[in-house]
Amino acid sequence: MTASVPLPAEWRDFVALTKPRVMTLVVFTGLCGLLVAPGTLPPALAFTAILCIALGAGAAGALNQWYEADRDARMKRTAGRPLPAGRMSRESALHFGVGLSFFSVLLMGVATNWFAAAVLAVSILFYVFIYTIWLKPRTAQNIVIGGAAGAFPPLIGWAAVTGDIAALPIALFALIFFWTPPHFWSLALFVRMDYANAGIPMLPVVAGETATRRQILLYTAIMAVAALAPVLLRLTGLIYGLTALVATGIFAAMALQVSLRRETDPARMGPEKRLFKYSVLYLFLLFAAVVVDHWVRGA
Ligand code: HEM
Numbered sequence: 001m002t003a004s005v006p007l008p009a010e011w012r013d014f015v016a017l018t019k020p021r022v023m024t025l026v027v028f029t030g031l032c033g034l035l036v037a038p039g040t041l042p043p044a045l046a047f048t049a050i051l052c053i054a055l056g057a058g059a060a061g062a063l064n065q066w067y068e069a070d071r072d073a074r075m076k077r078t079a080g081r082p083l084p085a086g087r088m089s090r091e092s093a094l095h096f097g098v099g100l101s102f103f104s105v106l107l108m109g110v111a112t113n114w115f116a117a118a119v120l121a122v123s124i125l126f127y128v129f130i131y132t133i134w135l136k137p138r139t140a141q142n143i144v145i146g147g148a149a150g151a152f153p154p155l156i157g158w159a160a161v162t163g164d165i166a167a168l169p170i171a172l173f174a175l176i177f178f179w180t181p182p183h184f185w186s187l188a189l190f191v192r193m194d195y196a197n198a199g200i201p202m203l204p205v206v207a208g209e210t211a212t213r214r215q216i217l218l219y220t221a222i223m224a225v226a227a228l229a230p231v232l233l234r235l236t237g238l239i240y241g242l243t244a245l246v247a248t249g250i251f252a253a254m255a256l257q258v259s260l261r262r263e264t265d266p267a268r269m270g271p272e273k274r275l276f277k278y279s280v281l282y283l284f285l286l287f288a289a290v291v292v293d294h295w296v297r298g299a
Pocket residue numbers: 021022023024025026029131142143146147149150151176180183184187280283
């Protein structure tokens with residue numbers, strides 16, 4: 001079966017289109033934003049708000065795959081996705097992505113408020129137009145700027161409750177924003193041949209391994225400041241502060257190890273792969289700590 005004669009897509013393919021594994025952390029950070037906001041939403045509305053973040057992120061993932069079907073076909077990691085594998089037509093992915101985008105934004109507006117809906121719309125548009133279509137094929141800084149899309153969920157969760165934005169959700173936005181480069185570049189180091197084959201100018205392809213390792217360390221240092229800022233600014237308390245200190249210390253030690261290496265062995269569990277895996281756990285931990293800290297302080 002070729003890509004031009006798609007098999008009828010199954011529901012599993014539509015789920016795959018939403019990038020469900022990445023979405024777990026997107027939804028979790030959104031949920032944490034919602035839980036630490038002052039005030040509460042009735043449980044059914046809180047659930048709907050989180051559902052809208054999940055559906056909006058899924059819609060953005062589908063539109064990303066609709067646009068990138070040809071690039072995805074050239075990378076081992078992504079060749080099995082529904083479009084490059086020929087299990088779904090591009091029109092189906094486009095209709096699904098556009099439909100889900102409108103549905104998630106409108107439902108968010110009706111269920112919570114139109115400010116939260118607008119921020120959700122901005123994050124979908126940012127991921128699709130600014131990251132996927134504009135920056136990703138053009139510059140190695142694509143994920144630094146484009147990565148902002150993935151930093152919006154705590155702002156959306158907060159705004160769903162309050163209808164506005166405050167210092168804490170902005171600090172959480174900054175944490176994800178500066179976490180994204182070490183998260184992604186550590187992965188990019190061991191799949192760089194994939195990106196080179198697909199002609200995508202990711203940093204290890206364009207600037208080489210050594211520069212990428214240095215940039216990982218640099219952004220980890222900035223991320224450390226962002227991770228400690230909430231406690232230094234007294235937006236969170238000691239539970240978050242201690243968690244951030246220890247978890248960021250481990251992150252920094254791992255980033256240092258990555259920066260001291262010269263070559264990546266894609267077949268082995270080197271420091272790059274370890275840092276990538278730890279980066280996901282790290283963000284889960286820090287966001288969980290923000291919530292626990294908030295509950296313990298009764299803030
Ligand atoms: C432009 C920014 C980002 C890029 C380029 C990026 C790229 C990637 C890639 C290529 C993977 C590999 C596995 C896969 O395809 O599923 C991955 C995994 C992952 N990413 Fe990111 N990511 C970015 C931002 C984020 C953000 C903002 C979050 C959530 C807050 C996130 C959460 C995750 C998670 C949870 C995984 C692990 C999925 C698994 O278990 O396989 N990523 N990321």
